[in-house]
Amino acid sequence: MSKNNIMNTYSRVDVTFEKGLGSKVYDINGKEYIDFVSGVAVNCLGHSHPAIIKALNDQGNNLIHISNLYWNTNQLDLAKKLCDYSDHDKVFFCNSGTEAVETAIKLARKYGINNGTSKKNEIIFMENSFHGRTMGALAITGQEKYQKDFMPLMSGTKSSKFNDIDDLKNKIDENTCSVIIEPIQGEGGIIPAQIDFLKEVKKMCEKYNALLIFDEIQCGVGRTGSLFAYKKFEVIPDVICMAKGLGGGFPIGAVLATQKAADAFAPGDHGSTFGGNPLGCSVSLAVLNELIDNGVLDKVDEKSNYIINNLLILKEKYEVLDKVQGMGLMLGIKLSIDKSKLISKCFQKGLLLVGAGDNVVRILPPLNVTKEDIDKFIYILNEVLNELCN
Template identity: 70%
Template sequence: MKKHIMNTYGRFDVIFEKGKGTKVYDVDGKEYLDFVSGVAVNCLGHSHPAVAKTLAAQGEKLIHVSNLYWNTEQMALAEKLVSHSDHHQVFFCNSGTEAVETGLKLARKYGKLKGGNAKNQIIYMNNSFHGRSMGALAVTGQEKYQKDFMPLMTGLKNVEFNNIEKLKEVMDENTCAVILEPIQGEGGIVAAQAAYLKEVRTLCTQYDALLIFDEVQCGIGRLGSLFAYQSFGVIPDVICMAKGLGGGFPIGAVLATENAASAFVPGDHGCTFGGNPLACAVSLTVLDELLNNGIIDEVNEKSLYTIGKLAALQEKYDVVQGVQGLGLLLGLKVKGEPKAIINKCFEKGLLLVGAGENVIRIVPPLNVSKEEIDTAVKVLEEAMLEVQG
């Protein structure tokens, strides 16, 4: 059966069939502690009862009607996102890549309206990752993802992340947008400096360019605030989100200020499945659990606890080079390639994934317990000892 799936992923040799909370089980019944969370997607873990209940109830009520019509769940979700942000309008889609594509199109249209055809330059960051479609790939600052798909979209400039002087060198009146991740995920869990983001915001305002935050991985509670920008004190014009927004059900969204969103008019953009009642109902349930049951409020405490445990490993083992990231989007930097350690953890029933060249990414569900954090760190330590010999 595996031969019928396109060869686009280097998968672990396991077939999963069920999950509950932070645990997932393969077809042989082996239990794994999941600190990958579907790559920062399963913010409430697996098969959360509230999500399962919503899926069943909404599935019997209304699943899809298209965007030719309004639906109550889409409007309610838009209102929820707007009410908890500094933004005014939402576009719904199905994934992070689609959200980034929407942001790029919005920026190009905004630039044309503000400065004519010449105002089309989009600046992106070195070491970034924004998706695998041709537009999102074009603003992904890692050649390994781009090289086999050239030529890509033009009118782009790549600059060093966290270096405001490099941005000042290339930014001018023809810049329509700057896109960045507040924390670079695939690039190695590298956080932006708050002072840097503030200066980027100033430059975007100065040149009337949109500041686009890709919060696909770092948003929806993962940093201890609903939106990542709220943890840095810098308001972007556009936020691209997905992953945790649906807690495991596919949904993406772009949240924009009224000034930015006004560039779009009917016919400029669309998405057949975007904002369907089923996805929006699930997202509303996820947000309700995160916001009203104290889950987001506990993220920073759990983060400090996890960082303390990981820092203790650094004190004991030379292979550990440091802990980076914020909230429950953390990275353990190690000497050399982390694949052997990750594979050994997998054998021991702990799911982890890499980021960048030498970082082990740690992204448990946001409702993870301290006991489960203890277990994960214990397994990680055992794996490091066995790999190091």
């Protein structure tokens, strides 16, 4: 099997997968792995979930794509469901998280011009953040390693220290059109925002008539134990960027906005050929139905507590495990040894994990993960830590 035709943009592990079921995936040799990467928080219902398969089959036999020059029923139903379960009024559909961020950037810039002057175009982002790899998203990503080879980036951006309200107060002014924040920094190392910090950011945005944007691409769609991460942080943003788990593995993204924010856009300001297509929206509706109506979300906190308690036992046992952080089923373990060693050994034993930030290993199981698979995860992790420490 030739791998020479794929562009060299990922440091891939030398394994080829061909099948998945629930929390498990199988490579071309039939080896089984417990998947606690979940496509990096994408496969919220695991692999080959019956509800997703049914939605793909049923809608595939009906209508796959229709232009946004016309309405389609699934798009209308999905928009209504998202708005009904949030504090927001309007939705724009796209295909990915980075596209959602690009939409939010344009919405913020347009809002600034409509509600100020041509100078009200500055976007404040957080240090250590990650919002995507397109040129606009890169410009508001607070990690130089992703930016350095693609300069010059979009102008009109400022960085501010995460969880440091004094620094933000020194940066925000009348020219600020928006502040963008991940409620939990994912790529940066599973670092939650402080509730008091977010409340003060909201006040500053209201003072300067700037939009508060939450990037919930990784931490949203039930990852924290609520459908929207902002519900856990007691702050309502003006705009929310969504993707990843929204389609449970099928590409779909969305931007939710309050009426005042959404009103900035007019026909022609933005678009997406495939955004909100009937097939993607059908799958997303099936995912939300499982999460909300069939009770998957109701069990996330219980599973989270079970994992955290077991990780804390391992922390007492192994000094190399410094810290357990995050919430819901978006957790991280901070190590005092090279994270790649642990990830590699876990892979050899049939457990998939992914790193983040400063020596943090992310734990991102499907939201419907079973206790049996959690126990297998803990068993393998204990084995690997024991080998690394002895």
